[in-house]
Amino acid sequence: MNPVARLRSSSRTPFLQVVKTAVAVVAAVLLCRLLIQGPFPTFAAIAALLVVQPSINQSFVKGLERSAGVVIGVVLATAVHLLLGDSVWVVLLVVVLAILIAWALRLTPTSATQVGISGMLVLTAGVVTPNYSADRILETVVGAVVALAVNAALVPPVLLEPAHLAVARLARDTAVAFERIAVGLTEGWDHDQWHGALLQARALRSQHLRAEASITAAQESLTMNPRRSRHRDVLDRDAAVAEHLRVLVTRVTGMTRAIRDNTGPDLRADPVVGRIATEVARIGADVRALSQRVEASEMPVVEEPALTAPLEVLRPNSQHWILIGALLEDIRRVREELLGEDD
DSSP states (O other): OOGGGGGSOSSOOOHHHHHHHHHHHHHHHHHHHHHOOSSOOHHHHHHHHHHOOSSHHHHHHHHHHHHHHHHHHHHHHHHHHHHHOSOHHHHHHHHHHHHHHHHHHTOOHHHHHHHHHHHHHHHHHSOOOHHHHHHHHHHHHHHHHHHHHHHHHSOOOOOHHHHHHHHHHHHHHHHHHHHHHHHHHHHTOOHHHHHHHHHHHHHHHHHHHHHHHHHHHHHHHHTTOTTHHHHHHHHHHHHHHHHHHHHHHHHHHHHHHHHHHHOOTTGGGSHHHHHHHHHHHHHHHHHHHHHHHHHTTOOOOOOOOSOOSOOOOSSOOTTTHHHHHHHHHHHHHHHHHHHTOOO
């Protein structure tokens, strides 16, 4: 891979966040110029640049991390300067001490990096005095508070739509996986066809992980968000559906693998297999209906699914009875999951 390509992200930062960052920097600098007499408020500008994040909760955490790092770094630099004076080796000593202190305190990477940077900036920016150090701490706090306020006031981000679409897409693709089993049993697929179906079913696991990551990001965006009340119910419903789909993905993958490993040319000849195919097709219809309710943002209602009563096998197949029994048990468990009866 071209190393230069790593400098670019696969997606752009939302333009609104760019605007909010610019507004936060300008507002923080202007406010500091009114409150603090002195040089350009570099610490305030840096804090504003770093604190504006995709969610208000992340901005709050970044503000705390940066403020803590600045306080430790400024206090450390001031103390060392008063004891040892001003020279190049003093700056290097402060940087080394900052690294060791951050390690000893188990600070987060943001805070740990900020300790050393703040100490170095204080020692190289001019005459170090207690008032100068206090002003730099105040600048950081002002920059962080302004950035947090701007992020909360200017259309606080809500990452609900990506999570909603991910869950609906997962439900739709899970329905397709069940329908694929029904078609394969009806048409009498061979081993290679079932192997391809298994690969597609296994891909649902990664898709479910991505849906869960989207839900986590949405929950993060709602934390401390003034608009959270109007979106919380939808997100909670999506999270509940994703948990049901986790079970269904496991079931459809297991069913596909069992058929791939145990299928045979005469499997389709057993009359029970045709009835199993019908039941699996009904499962697909139920899951597809669930995906449509998710897309329409409707409350998933526990209702009688298209599945009929459990199948009865009066005469087990002498060759495929293990596979047929496993499929019947999977159908029973899927039915319980769709009805909300599974403990």
